[in-house]
Amino acid sequence: MAPRVTLQTIADRVGVSRMTVSNAFSKPDQLSAALRERILAAAREVGYVGPDPAARALAKGTTGAVGIVLTSSLRFAFTDLVATSLLGAIAEELGPTGLALTLLTSSDDGAVIPARDVAMDGALVYSCDPTSTAVEYLTRRRLPLVYIDQDPVAGIPAVNVDDRSGARAAAQHLLDLGHRRIGLLLSGPHGSYGLITPEDLTVDGHASRQRLLGWRDALDAAGVTPMLARQAGATLEQARDGARLLLDRPDRPTAMLCFSDAVANGARQAAEDLGIRVPDELSLVGFDDNPLAAQIRPALTTVRQDVQAKGRVAAAALTRAIADSRAGRPVTAEHVLLPTELVVRDSTAPPPAA
Known part of the structure; x- marks a missing residue:
């Protein structure tokens, strides 16, 4: 069996401290570009992909992921044109933050209940029954939440259209x-x-x-x-x-x-x-x-x-809520109402003559 590759393995290979190797993965701004590239090259040579995500999350107190809860099956997220557009806008807004988006059903009839068991830093609740157990679990976990297409609730940011x-x-x-x-x-x-x-x-x-x-x-x-x-x-x-x-x-x-x-x-x-x-x-x-x-x-x-705007506003509200929560600040619970517009095309005309 091949020996286990660790941070110390890379440190010994490059001739630096274990902390320097760790910084190459988690705090790249603290190293020169040349030194970081030497460390990463050594890691590639021995097949090391970086610190264990679970251990890193435990140490940092963050998962690097947010959830979005859907009442419908997950298939809905890939087949409904409005849902796919919304999810795309959310993912695009989250991209620069490094947060990953995890799709969650509101199911509560299995051994694993996503809203209760999946690790996340916060969650978007999209067009869900507010009395569902999924919403209850997220609330009990005291996660930062943002509601989309939901009845606004005091203390929780919400994004709706008119x-x-x-x-x-x-x-x-x-x-x-x-x-x-x-x-x-x-x-x-x-x-x-x-x-x-x-x-x-x-x-x-x-x-x-x-x-x-x-x-x-x-x-x-x-x-x-x-x-x-x-x-x-x-x-x-x-x-x-x-x-x-x-x-x-x-x-x-x-x-x-x-x-x-x-x-x-x-x-x-x-x-x-x-x-x-x-x-x-x-x-x-x-x-x-x-x-x-x-x-x-x-x-x-x-x-x-404007589904794109709705997704961007909701994702931005969630990243703010997560930042506020980590800093111990009260969450800014803004309720945003986006405008709608009638678009007249060819499917409407005066009624047929009696």
């Missing part, structure tokens, strides 16, 4: 075009599938509630009672099925407001299946303005949110 204002503008756009038979297609993993009445209407999650409030602000003011349906989940097929509940009926709506662009795309496909032309017979409005919105045909009228 969902309500954006949704209100979307509904008003349809009303100004002359629509009065308007359907709402709601999304969310916690809702039951089917047609619903205004009396039975409940939604889960901060963004869902705010978008519904915005839609109702405009529709109620105009005296319009919407037709309502909830899809069973967040997949394209589930959006198509939910849309068919509204479209496959004699009194179908002439316009639909959808929780997201992905949901609106499902509604567009359902309309196509039924031979309903968009926008001649059905106007569609999405939310988010993800890349899909401009690519599908007809191009989708939607509400734009």
Whole structure:
């Protein structure tokens, strides 16, 4: 068996102290460039990659990683265009800090519970049920937290977009075009599938509630009672099925407001299946303005949110919170509300003549 390579091995090889070798890896600014390169070259020759990360984390009292907690499965982070854009912006903002990003589910039914067991310096909580055990564990661990698309909580930094204002503008756009038979297609993993009445209407999650409030602000003011349906989940097929509940009926709506662009795309496909032309017979409005919105045909009228800015602001807030926590300072719990903008494209038009 080959002898174990340690810091002392490199020190003896180069003729310097063990601390100097350690500084070459952890405090490079304390060495000249030439000396550090000699040490690193010696390390490469004997196959030494650096101090053990776990031991280094224990000594420094930091893990060098932050978590982001998702209510959905981790697959959602790689398949949802809004989620992937958000994660990319967060990772880019964290890059210069040296902090790694760890994806965590909110699962609590296994031997390992990520929010309880994974080492991290802080965490982003993204569109999660605030009563979930994952959020509870993170809070009990006293980790610095930042909420994204969550109801703001005193003492915790939060980043949201103005969902309500954006949704209100979307509904008003349809009303100004002359629509009065308007359907709402709601999304969310916690809702039951089917047609619903205004009396039975409940939604889960901060963004869902705010978008519904915005839609109702405009529709109620105009005296319009919407037709309502909830899809069973967040997949394209589930959006198509939910849309068919509204479209496959004699009194179908002439316009639909959808929780997201992905949901609106499902509604567009359902309309196509039924031979309903968009926008001649059905106007569609999405939310988010993800890349899909401009690519599908007809191009989708939607509400734009700046997902990149949301990710950057959230990551910066978390790095500040971690720094404040390490320094023993109170965390600056700023609640940021980013603007939204109605983007009118080709999927909306006046209703067909009666």
